[in-house]
Amino acid sequence: MADPQSNARPRAGAGAPTSGVIHVRTRLTADFTVISNALAQRRGSAVTVGVAVYILSLPTGTPVSIAALCAHFTEGEILISRALRELEAAGYLERRRERLPSGQIRTRTYFYDVPGGTPRPDSDGPPEPPKPPRPRKPPAAEQAASSSAATQAVPVPTPPQPEESTALADADPRAVTVLASLRRVDPRLVLSEREAARLAPAVAEWLAAGVAPAQITTVLTAGLPDRFLTRPAGILAFRLRETPLPVPPPDPLPPLPDRPAALPLQTCDGCERAFRAPAPGHCRDCRGHLVGGLLRAAG
Numbered sequence: 376m377a378d379p380q381s382n383a384r385p386r387a388g389a390g391a392p393t394s395g396v397i398h399v400r401t402r403l404t405a406d407f408t409v410i411s412n413a414l415a416q417r418r419g420s421a422v423t424v425g426v427a428v429y430i431l432s433l434p435t436g437t438p439v440s441i442a443a444l445c446a447h448f449t450e451g452e453i454l455i456s457r458a459l460r461e462l463e464a465a466g467y468l469e470r471r472r473e474r475l476p477s478g479q480i481r482t483r484t485y486f487y488d489v490p491g492g493t494p495r496p497d498s499d500g501p502p503e504p505p506k507p508p509r510p511r512k513p514p515a516a517e518q519a520a521s522s523s524a525a526t527q528a529v530p531v532p533t534p535p536q537p538e539e540s541t542a543l544a545d546a547d548p549r550a551v552t553v554l555a556s557l558r559r560v561d562p563r564l565v566l567s568e569r570e571a572a573r574l575a576p577a578v579a580e581w582l583a584a585g586v587a588p589a590q591i592t593t594v595l596t597a598g599l600p601d602r603f604l605t606r607p608a609g610i611l612a613f614r615l616r617e618t619p620l621p622v623p624p625p626d627p628l629p630p631l632p633d634r635p636a637a638l639p640l641q642t643c644d645g646c647e648r649a650f651r652a653p654a655p656g657h658c659r660d661c662r663g664h665l666v667g668g669l670l671r672a673a674g
Contacts, residue, residue: 408432411489414467422450423458427467430486439484441617453604456613466490470616480580480620546575553578553588554611560596563607570608577615584620594618 391397408431417424429447430439437443444455462468469485554571557564566574581591595611603610638651645661657665 409488414488417465420454420458420461422448422454423461426455426458427462427486430468431488439486441613451600453600456610457605460609460613462486472616478584480584482616482619546572547579547582549582549588550575550578553582553591556588557592557595557611560592561599563599563603564596564611566608566611570606574608574611574615577612581615581620586620 408428410428410431414427415424417427425448426444429444433439441452441455441459444459445452448455459468463470467487467490469487471483471485472480473483474480551571554566554574557566578591582588595614599610638653640649641652641655642648643650643658643661644655645657645664648658648660650658656662
């Protein structure tokens with residue numbers, strides 16, 4: 376008699392868990408990305424982790440602007456920009472504004488696989504790993520150092536923090552005017568004094584590059600979402616940081632010299648030929664004949 380057969384899957388080994396995920400791992404030798412568990416298991420938004428993993432998998436030099444990320448993911452501008460802000464606050468992402476030799480401002484993005492790394496000043500490659508923490512002193516040494524510091528340390532008074540109104544008074548008044556006028560276009564764009572003081576330097580940089588206030592207002596207010604999931608200042612700061620500045624216009628050419636006015640046409644009194652002269656008289660040929668006759672008569 377034939378042995379009974381069963382379609383049931385074989386029983387897991389004795390060491391396999393009875394619940395939860397069971398990993399089926401494959402050893403990869405190419406096309407893979409190393410990600411720290413601190414980032415992969417980060418609590419919070421899955422969009423933030425997905426954006427971070429995607430950026431880490433890209434080669435150096437790949438655009439990671441909000442437009443490029445929105446073209447890859449199905450999430451919109453609000454969720455992508457929120458994920459970038461969370462990564463920036465956590466130390467994984469850093470964006471620096473740098474001026475090109477042509478005068479244009481661009482934003483360079485540094486992404487750290489471990490927060491705290493320092494990018495190399497003379498290379499566009501990956502940042503250097505963070506320095507290891509300094510070893511702690513033994514408890515006895517710590518106690519002796521703390522007692523010595525307690526007897527010798529002199530309390531230093533904390534300088535008073537400048538008030539918001541003082542910071543706003545130091546800002547460019549033209550930039551403050553542009554920010555204050557945004558609420559006329561969209562009533563939701565109401566900024567506090569602290570937010571206006573923080574955004575004013577970026578607006579002043581646009582004005583110094585030759586961008587008109589009306590053009591800045593259009594860039595900051597065009598295509599805003601129907602619902603804000605964050606403060607309006609965050610959206611304005613993101614647009615000021617990510618929108619490239621236009622190339623400054625070239626210097627105007629020097630004006631051309633004025634051409635002299637043409638003399639009026641006259642009729643020669645001798646041969647009745649037309650010629651240009653300020654007053655009636657003889658043409659050049661007739662004047663030559665008259666001068667030659669006078670010289671012969673004088674000789």
